[in-house]
Amino acid sequence: MTDVIDRLVGIAPGDPLDALRDQRPNARANAQASFEALFGVPDDATEPENVTRLERLALGYWTVALSQSPTARFYGGLLAAEDSAALAALDAALPCAVTSGPYGDYPDGPLTVENVAGLVWEPSAALTAALGARLAAALAHTHLLVYRPRDSSADALQRLLDAGWTTTGIVTLSQLVAFLSFQLRVVAGLTVLKGELA
Amino acid sequence: MSEQIVSEEVAAEHVVRHTFEAPNAFTQAELGWEAWLEPLPLEDLTERHYDGLVDKGRANSPYFRLLVRDPEILGARTRTDNDIFYNEKGGLTRALRELSAASASRTNGCIFCASVHSRFASHHSKRRDDVQRLLDEGTAAEQDDPQWRAVIDASVALTAIPNDFGPDHIRALREAGLDDVAIIDAINGAAFFNWANRLMLSLGEPTPPKE
Numbered sequence: 001m002t003d004v005i006d007r008l009v010g011i012a013p014g015d016p017l018d019a020l021r022d023q024r025p026n027a028r029a030n031a032q033a034s035f036e037a038l039f040g041v042p043d044d045a046t047e048p049e050n051v052t053r054l055e056r057l058a059l060g061y062w063t064v065a066l067s068q069s070p071t072a073r074f075y076g077g078l079l080a081a082e083d084s085a086a087l088a089a090l091d092a093a094l095p096c097a098v099t100s101g102p103y104g105d106y107p108d109g110p111l112t113v114e115n116v117a118g119l120v121w122e123p124s125a126a127l128t129a130a131l132g133a134r135l136a137a138a139l140a141h142t143h144l145l146v147y148r149p150r151d152s153s154a155d156a157l158q159r160l161l162d163a164g165w166t167t168t169g170i171v172t173l174s175q176l177v178a179f180l181s182f183q184l185r186v187v188a189g190l191t192v193l194k195g196e197l198a
Numbered sequence: 199m200s201e202q203i204v205s206e207e208v209a210a211e212h213v214v215r216h217t218f219e220a221p222n223a224f225t226q227a228e229l230g231w232e233a234w235l236e237p238l239p240l241e242d243l244t245e246r247h248y249d250g251l252v253d254k255g256r257a258n259s260p261y262f263r264l265l266v267r268d269p270e271i272l273g274a275r276t277r278t279d280n281d282i283f284y285n286e287k288g289g290l291t292r293a294l295r296e297l298s299a300a301s302a303s304r305t306n307g308c309i310f311c312a313s314v315h316s317r318f319a320s321h322h323s324k325r326r327d328d329v330q331r332l333l334d335e336g337t338a339a340e341q342d343d344p345q346w347r348a349v350i351d352a353s354v355a356l357t358a359i360p361n362d363f364g365p366d367h368i369r370a371l372r373e374a375g376l377d378d379v380a381i382i383d384a385i386n387g388a389a390f391f392n393w394a395n396r397l398m399l400s401l402g403e404p405t406p407p408k409e
Contacts, residue, residue: 023379024386027285027386029277030281033277034275067359069360102359108222145396147359150307150308152401153234154213154214154234168267171268172268172271175265175272175397176271178397179393181392182278184361185363186385188361188363193378197378
């Protein structure tokens with residue numbers, strides 16, 4: 001499989017950035033292995049047990065779109081190939097969900113002077129009707145993880161369990177959002193560096 | 199027997215709530231961490247899980263035993279982490295890699311991650327007061343060392359949404375004497391902690407330092 005970060009940055013074999021990335025060969029290979037673990041289609045094409053392929057692609061697109069990353073084009077394409085109606089539903093919801101971050105509150109104590117208020121996004125009735133309550137709950141959790149991870153709580157996880165997510169499914173969806181938060185920043189950093197190598 | 203299995207399945211579908219007072223300030227002290235979801239029981243770990251843990255000793259950590267419920271992504275995460283922070287072939291010093299991690303963690307507000315990586319930054323740099331200032335006053339606090347300034351600013355810019363990282367950050371890193379491998383280490387270090395912070399913050403909470 002093509003190295004996704006290379007593709008997203010536009011790195012060809014033999015480019016200066018290709019050689020530079022090879023200085024950290026395990027980071028490079030395992031960033032790719034992470035992508036494949038989360039988004040790869042299993043050989044036998046069976047549905048993953050705890051998080052479906054459509055859920056992975058929808059949450060992936062939502063993560064990078066909320067982050068206002070240029071990688072949204074790539075992940076939007078993956079989602080469109082699976083379910084273009086789901087992409088349309090997310091795109092319709094996006095303008096009311098996008099903001100800037102990170103923000104959120106600290107536990108009671110000296111850091112509360114650094115609390116930053118911001119959007120607490122909830123899916124609309126239309127979005128929930130289009131994608132179902134289970135996926136809608138995960139979209140709300142993704143918004144929390146992307147913008148205001150310090151607002152996380154046991155209550156937020158209970159809401160996912162109540163919406164039908166398993167404990168293992170929550171681990172996978174958390175990894176998915178968190179991994180993409182890494183990947184989109186590597187892509188952003190390398191894209192700028194690429195311009196400065198020219 | 200079957201009744202017991204049913205009750206275990208039901209138990210897994212509820213969060214674990216703690217009664218301790220979680221730390222409420224940034225610190226270099228050694229904190230613990232407890233999960234809000236049930237880690238995989240030790241006796242359930244198979245070869246596949248140990249491969250995901252990478253280091254067998256991590257089976258003792260509630261954080262890693264929760265993440266190992268999806269062993270493939272945990273294994274890839276850990277191998278990425280290890281190469282970014284521990285590959286000693288050139289690039290950024292260990293101290294500055296830890297500083298990138300601490301800066302991202304301070305920006306996102308991860309008290310646990312900031313405690314670990316500020317402590318490591320102090321250990322490698324021997325400049326505990328400069329690290330403590332980053333924790334106490336924030337990422338904008340004065341730092342005299344141009345490499346520290348450039349790595350902190352780059353890490354904060356990469357952590358912002360939307361992304362605020364631009365050519366000026368690359369130039370500042372270069373003017374501070376850092377080469378392109380070091381710049382990739384700074385990018386990777388800050389980016390990786392945007393992964394780690396989101397797991398640590400959302401799946402559990404830090405416990406108070408041991409007395």
